[in-house]
Amino acid sequence: MSEAPTGEAIRVEPLVARILAANPSPFTYTGTQTYLVGTADLAVIDPGPDLPEHLAALEAGIAGRPVRAILCTHTHRDHSPASRPLQAATGAPIIGCAPLTIEDSGPRADAAFDRDYAADRVLADGETLSGAGWTLEAVATPGHTSNHLCFGLRESGALFTGDHVMGWSTSVVAPPDGDMGAYMASLDKLLGREDRVFYPAHGPEVTNPRRLVRGMMGHRRQREGQILRLLDQDVGAIPDMVARMYVGLDPRLAGAAGRSVLAHLIDLRNRGLASEDADTWRSVA
Known part of the structure; x- marks a missing residue:
């Protein structure tokens, strides 16, 4: 377009x-x-x-x-x-x-x-x-x-x-x-x-709708994999995750990026793969 x-x-x-x-x-x-x-x-x-x-x-x-x-x-x-x-x-x-x-x-x-x-x-x-x-x-x-x-x-x-x-x-x-x-x-x-x-x-x-949807799903799974690896490294605070996952991010967008990470973490918790203690997340696997 x-x-x-x-x-x-x-x-x-x-x-x-x-x-x-x-x-x-x-x-x-x-x-x-x-x-x-x-x-x-x-x-x-x-x-x-x-x-x-x-x-x-x-x-x-x-x-x-x-x-x-x-x-x-x-x-x-x-x-x-x-x-x-x-x-x-x-x-x-x-x-x-x-x-x-x-x-x-x-x-x-x-x-x-x-x-x-x-x-x-x-x-x-x-x-x-x-x-x-x-x-x-x-x-x-x-x-x-x-x-x-x-x-x-x-x-x-x-x-x-x-x-x-x-x-x-x-x-x-x-x-x-x-x-x-x-x-x-x-x-x-x-x-x-x-x-x-x-x-x-x-x-x-x-x-090409299916190709785009497959790519979007792959992108989200890639982000999930990043989060799981950080949890395995005891990086459990969302601001620390954002700093490692979004290198070079405009600081004004850091809060919104943190919301996306939180969405992934909640999903991982719902699937029994992560837990939360106060503001710190941990791997359950």
């Missing part, structure tokens, strides 16, 4: 157009991408941040066509806040992930939760939503957040992956809600599917 202009509806395949919001940042890359699915009538996936210029771009892209649903993959503030003004403008129901708000004062590498999100209908894994010539299937993919959903477009083999899988970066998995075990299981779930292309909320489309 070349650098797309913000606020312009770019058709990426016959049933799908993409509109980029003007909210670039270290965790949104060039910004949040909203997808319009359908031609005669539409579903809007990840309406994005509540920015007047983005809402104007969405209304221009919709161009007066009926909106059957406003779908949210999860409730971080770069994904769902525009659902409310868009609902007011179109009358469409807000459908998709469950509401979720987590109190979290730790160092984040992603957006905080949208406290005001409310769904008219929550989709369970495998449930579908249809319009004129399109069918979207909910695919539960917890891990980045516990309420994360992807949406599969049955007519074309596309999967809208939100923040679960992105081509430009690995997904943030930060406790208390981010769960590394669930994230790995959700990646494995995607390996069992036959999606043709992934459309993430940030970054370019993924044209």
Whole structure:
């Protein structure tokens, strides 16, 4: 994907157009991408941040066509806040992930939760939503957040992956809600599917989905192996692990890296491979 202009509806395949919001940042890359699915009538996936210029771009892209649903993959503030003004403008129901708000004062590498999100209908894994010539299937993919959903477009083999899988970066998995075990299981779930292309909320489309997913799983297993080796060397404090694992890391990102390490450690504890005593972790093997 070349650098797309913000606020312009770019058709990426016959049933799908993409509109980029003007909210670039270290965790949104060039910004949040909203997808319009359908031609005669539409579903809007990840309406994005509540920015007047983005809402104007969405209304221009919709161009007066009926909106059957406003779908949210999860409730971080770069994904769902525009659902409310868009609902007011179109009358469409807000459908998709469950509401979720987590109190979290730790160092984040992603957006905080949208406290005001409310769904008219929550989709369970495998449930579908249809319009004129399109069918979207909910695919539960917890891990980045516990309420994360992807949406599969049955007519074309596309999967809208939100923040679960992105081509430009690995997904943030930060406790208390981010769960590394669930994230790995959700990646494995995607390996069992036959999606043709992934459309993430940030970054370019993924044209070889299985290869990317295998690579992401390998990366996480490599990090887990690093942590297990450090525990065997009695390096059990998370800041010390971060210093050894992320050589040359921007100090401003050290706290967020520590959250990723913590997610791995919690997963290892759940599997009986690590234990925690105060702020020190130890190998159980």
